[in-house]
Amino acid sequence: MSDNPVTEPDVSAEHPISEHWVWAGGHRPPVPRALVEAMTSGWAPSVPSRDVHPGATYAASRRAALAATMPGLTLVVPTGSAKVRANDTDYRFRPGTDFFYLTGCVEPDCVLVITPGAGTGHATLYVPERRDARTHAFFTDARYGELWVGARRGVIEAAQYYQIETAPLEDLAKHLGELGDTTIAVVRGFDATIDAALEPSDHDDRLVATLGELRLVKDEFEQRQLEVAIAHTVEGFGDVVRALPQAKGRSERVIEGVFNLRARVEGNDVGYDTIAASGANATVLHWTRNDGAVRDGELLLLDAGVECDQLYTADVTRTLPINGVFSPAQRRVYELVLAAQDAGIAAVAPGVPFSAAHDAAVRVLAYGLAELGIIDDPEASLRPDRQTHRRYTLHGVSHMLGLDVHDCANARNDVYRGELHAGYVLTVEPGLYFQKNDLTVPEEYRGIGVRIEDDILVTETGSRNLSAALPREPDAIEAWMAEQWRRATPDLGLH
Ligand SMILES: [Mn+2]
Numbered sequence: 001m002s003d004n005p006v007t008e009p010d011v012s013a014e015h016p017i018s019e020h021w022v023w024a025g026g027h028r029p030p031v032p033r034a035l036v037e038a039m040t041s042g043w044a045p046s047v048p049s050r051d052v053h054p055g056a057t058y059a060a061s062r063r064a065a066l067a068a069t070m071p072g073l074t075l076v077v078p079t080g081s082a083k084v085r086a087n088d089t090d091y092r093f094r095p096g097t098d099f100f101y102l103t104g105c106v107e108p109d110c111v112l113v114i115t116p117g118a119g120t121g122h123a124t125l126y127v128p129e130r131r132d133a134r135t136h137a138f139f140t141d142a143r144y145g146e147l148w149v150g151a152r153r154g155v156i157e158a159a160q161y162y163q164i165e166t167a168p169l170e171d172l173a174k175h176l177g178e179l180g181d182t183t184i185a186v187v188r189g190f191d192a193t194i195d196a197a198l199e200p201s202d203h204d205d206r207l208v209a210t211l212g213e214l215r216l217v218k219d220e221f222e223q224r225q226l227e228v229a230i231a232h233t234v235e236g237f238g239d240v241v242r243a244l245p246q247a248k249g250r251s252e253r254v255i256e257g258v259f260n261l262r263a264r265v266e267g268n269d270v271g272y273d274t275i276a277a278s279g280a281n282a283t284v285l286h287w288t289r290n291d292g293a294v295r296d297g298e299l300l301l302l303d304a305g306v307e308c309d310q311l312y313t314a315d316v317t318r319t320l321p322i323n324g325v326f327s328p329a330q331r332r333v334y335e336l337v338l339a340a341q342d343a344g345i346a347a348v349a350p351g352v353p354f355s356a357a358h359d360a361a362v363r364v365l366a367y368g369l370a371e372l373g374i375i376d377d378p379e380a381s382l383r384p385d386r387q388t389h390r391r392y393t394l395h396g397v398s399h400m401l402g403l404d405v406h407d408c409a410n411a412r413n414d415v416y417r418g419e420l421h422a423g424y425v426l427t428v429e430p431g432l433y434f435q436k437n438d439l440t441v442p443e444e445y446r447g448i449g450v451r452i453e454d455d456i457l458v459t460e461t462g463s464r465n466l467s468a469a470l471p472r473e474p475d476a477i478e479a480w481m482a483e484q485w486r487r488a489t490p491d492l493g494l495h
Pocket residue numbers: 315399427429453
């Protein structure tokens with residue numbers, strides 16, 4: 001460690017130094033230089049970790065596959081920076097998905113650059129220099145200083161941990177300037193500095209589409225991570241059932257809070273805002289306010305997923321009777337949605353179109369709506385120029401799942417909606433939604449919303465339901481809920 005830290009490389013130009021003062025910015029008064037020198041000396045040296053990221057070899061393969069798909073181009077993939085919540089308070093940082101897919105790196109501000117070269121090109125990860133005790137920013141910069149935010153890996157340790165060549169982010173502008181007349185493709189919208197520094201080109205769209213399409217097939221590391229996320233999600237659903245007696249008479253926030261506790265403890269976070277919809281709130285597709293009352297006799301639609309530490313997310317929905325037993329009307333609607341989901345899941349296989357699950361499920365729903373007396377003629381309704389059943393089914397049955405809950409959104413439409421291949425993971429999630437004021441629906445069904453959602457891996461021979469550990473059959477759900485209530489439940493202290 002240096003005894004004269006203030007003269008070390010200044011990585012924080014916004015905090016100028018004079019003979020006696022260091023300016024920290026904002027409303028903070030200047031800091032005495034003597035204090036900065038005291039704060040940046042007398043610390044034991046830090047030793048870089050020899051750890052290696054568990055997915056490093058997979059990330060290297062993905063970079064090679066990307067470079068092979070877009071030869072001759074320089075590819076620039078930034079992760080983005082912390083987003084301001086208010087003033088000097090940021091949202092928790094989540095890396096840009098394409099960047100993370102190619103590196104495994106979770107630190108903000110980094111940029112991956114792949115330049116064309118022999119074979120699969122040459123990858124460099126640009127990482128901010130550490131604001132450790134060798135720099136005055138260690139103490140004067142509350143956003144990046146390691147005294148405030150903890151140690152970062154920095155240029156040296158990141159090279160070892162991510163098994164990639166690294167360079168200081170501070171050199172990136174100069175290096176990009178030296179690329180000359182090579183053609184550059186950029187993932188835009190994540191890093192304003194990068195967006196401003198590099199001219200837009202048609203190759204930008206091709207780069208994000210290519211990444212979206214490469215991400216469709218989950219390698220074995222990704223499949224394992226999805227299994228981890230789903231296993232913790234199953235635990236979270238059990239937590240919610242055990243908390244239901246304490247949630248009754250209170251708001252859906254109890255349910256959201258209990259599930260999200262599991263997500264934060266076992267994983268990184270929830271993969272999307274938890275939908276905890278009691279009673280007729282289940283008919284509001286994006287019900288994330290979760291401020292409705294939890295009432296005996298109603299259904300709870302819980303659409304929730306744990307995002308694991310490697311940022312893959314589950315996306316599971318169950319519709320549960322809050323008192324543990326379906327009423328006859330609830331059970332009729334539930335069994336219809338279940339039959340539709342069974343048909344949808346059965347349709348998933350390599351070589352079939354993406355829409356196969358949707359088409360199979362919706363056919364069952366249309367016929368079931370006719371049996372319930374809600375539509376007249378299912379075949380007529382299913383015609384492309386009519387589709388009147390959609391008043392009650394509302395949404396598509398499938399989307400891709402992975403690092404993003406709606407994964408691979410940048411893939412070209414004909415690829416996303418093309419044939420399924422082994423390694424794809426998609427949801428199958430039909431639903432029926434009878435609004436409480438819908439006069440076209442028999443009164444006993446009004447205010448009932450049911451969705452059942454599972455995460456399905458396409459295999460070489462068919463498919464595997466990754467979330468099968470969570471019961472779906474109504475009898476199995478009732479038995480499972482009763483079993484949860486026989487177990488000791490933690491007192492949430494809600495009185
Ligand atoms: Mn979903």
